[in-house]
Amino acid sequence: MAESGGSEGSASRRGFVALCAGVALAVVGGFRPAWAGGRGSRSPLPLSTEGCHGFAEAPRQTDHPEPRPGIDASGVLTNDELADAPHAIPVFDKIRQIPQIADGIFCHCGCAALPGYRSLLICYEEPAMAKWCEICQGEGNLTYRLHKAGKTLDQIRAAIDAKFG
Numbered sequence: 001m002a003e004s005g006g007s008e009g010s011a012s013r014r015g016f017v018a019l020c021a022g023v024a025l026a027v028v029g030g031f032r033p034a035w036a037g038g039r040g041s042r043s044p045l046p047l048s049t050e051g052c053h054g055f056a057e058a059p060r061q062t063d064h065p066e067p068r069p070g071i072d073a074s075g076v077l078t079n080d081e082l083a084d085a086p087h088a089i090p091v092f093d094k095i096r097q098i099p100q101i102a103d104g105i106f107c108h109c110g111c112a113a114l115p116g117y118r119s120l121l122i123c124y125e126e127p128a129m130a131k132w133c134e135i136c137q138g139e140g141n142l143t144y145r146l147h148k149a150g151k152t153l154d155q156i157r158a159a160i161d162a163k164f165g
Contacts, residue, residue, distance in 0.1 A: 064157045065119045067104035073097075075125035085131035094144035095124045101147050102140065105157060108164040109135035139164055 073096040082089050095102050105120040106112065111129055116122065120143065123129050123136040130136035139160055146156045 064104055064106045064160075067100045067119075067153070071099050071103045071121070073099040073121075076121070077124065077126065077128045077131075081128075082131065088131045088137065091130065091137045091140045091144075092124055095121065095130075095140050098144055098147050101143055101153060101156065104153050105139060105143055105160055107136055107139055108160070109133050109139075111136070135164055 076096050076099065077092055079089050079092070082092060099121055102121040102124070103119045107117075107120045107123050109123075109129075111117050111123055111133075120136070120139055123133070124140070130140060142159060142163065143156055146159055151159070
């Protein structure tokens, strides 16, 4: 195989740096992506698993929160509110079915550095970074699938950490 002059890691870093530069230019220009707040705002492009939300060095924790008693899905965006992200409707539908489980899961995408972060469930509430973040969506899909398979919250947490942590 011919040498490309760099490793996969450096290409990945270059892509991330380019994404950060684009986000910085968008913010300077007054654009507010969905994760920055504001109803109806859109992310300029679907965020990947590399540095969701622009946090290159987001704090990594492994402590999952305890689900709040009586938590429900009333804050999860409705399908009507997902008109700008129809691809995300299936995972939002799943999270609406298991809010008490999603509230006990730590999201590894970097959103823990955002004000007001509590759990994976928050990723599906306004401003709903899960509309665009592949990690939030991946964790949501895995959490739902494992819960439906009869796994305990601790088993789901261990699987989330193994895949995304």
